[in-house]
Amino acid sequence: MRIAVRAAGVHLIETAMRAGLPIGPPLPELPAVFGGEVAGTVESVGPDVDPAWIGADVVTPASTSGGYAELAVAELPALHRIPVGLDYPAAAAMIVTGTTTIEVLDIAALTADDVVLVNSAAGGIGRLIVQHARNIGARVIGAAGGRAKVAAVDALGADLAVDYNAPDWTDTVRQAFGDRAVTVVLDGVMGEKGRAAVDLLANGGRYVTYGNASREAFEPDPEKLREQGITVIDALSIMLAGSRAVRDEESRALAAAAEGRMVPTVHTFPLSAAADAHAALENRATTGKVVLVP
Structure with a gap:
């Protein structure tokens, strides 16, 4: 499914990966698009997916094409519909963080x-x-x-x-x-x-x-x-x-935010300023979750 990205999460670990630091996870091959979690609107679907998904507001922790982009691709099993009352940046903040x-x-x-x-x-x-x-x-x-x-x-x-x-x-x-x-x-x-x-x-x-x-x-x-x-x-x-019920935990996180029990604070940067977002994270100059907005 192709998603028109409205918000994409940024992580401190991505700044270390960008810098080529030996942090544990394998470093990506270059050129690379960083980011995994995105929130946005389904723009198009594959041949075996119900077209009723088109236009749906969704969030995923695992865009397969990278989240620092205007468009991203994700598999249907990785998608959640964004709960009522939750905007795109908050959904992107909650789905992984x-x-x-x-x-x-x-x-x-x-x-x-x-x-x-x-x-x-x-x-x-x-x-x-x-x-x-x-x-x-x-x-x-x-x-x-x-x-x-x-x-x-x-x-x-x-x-x-x-x-x-x-x-x-x-x-x-x-x-x-x-x-x-x-x-x-x-x-x-x-x-x-x-x-x-x-x-x-x-x-x-x-x-x-x-x-x-x-x-x-x-x-x-x-x-x-x-x-x-x-x-x-x-x-x-x-x-x-361990054995993790990740999808259930993702649903719990989104519900907690939608119900006001755990409300994320979001520090947004334009997608074009992704470098500034990384610098702010590295300098510990942000409060809350950093999110890119195309």
Whole structure:
């Protein structure tokens, strides 16, 4: 099916692939069109597809031709109709980033009794995690970089929003929460910020990683983990290795956004400014999910 693209998602990992960094996934052969998730309108269909799909508003995580384009091609089984009330950029934001968030949250198994610290809380996944944690009644600390991002996290309803670029940010957390220590860290940054977050964990806490935006190596001290009974959970490895009901999780993510339970913040760039979008991501100058709009 051919889709007239109205919004296409951008990921930090694509900036690393563009730069040729050895990040795990095989690098594409050049020339290449980056991007997978697109939202738009079905323009035409193949010979074995019901023509009633033409004109439908759809979103897919897996355009086979690349998403940074005005037109994209996807197989019918990979399509979802966009729920009523969800626009194209929000649908593009949720179909992969939202689905990943759903999977991370399933793995983290947060409860109302948790005190949750979210690193990179102003990012695409972080903002959704903050909303979910608030919805279930957990106490939430959102850590982000810079005044504007901290204000954005505070506006989401976090119990405490802190600037993790400040040298004393962990002291701020300890002072604010007193004897209610952090029980769960959800970390998409790792590096030194991850190390600082682990130091805030209570005995028996959980350190759940879902990315390494810092591109800094970090392994928690095994002795500290043993002494405090802290569990380290690599959510991405679990997702890649396990049996996943991906289509169901995609539907859950789209429904959560359409119903207002997890609302993505979208930072849009024109398709012609894809290079600017990559630069902004690399410089950590974006808030929420980055989306290209043709």
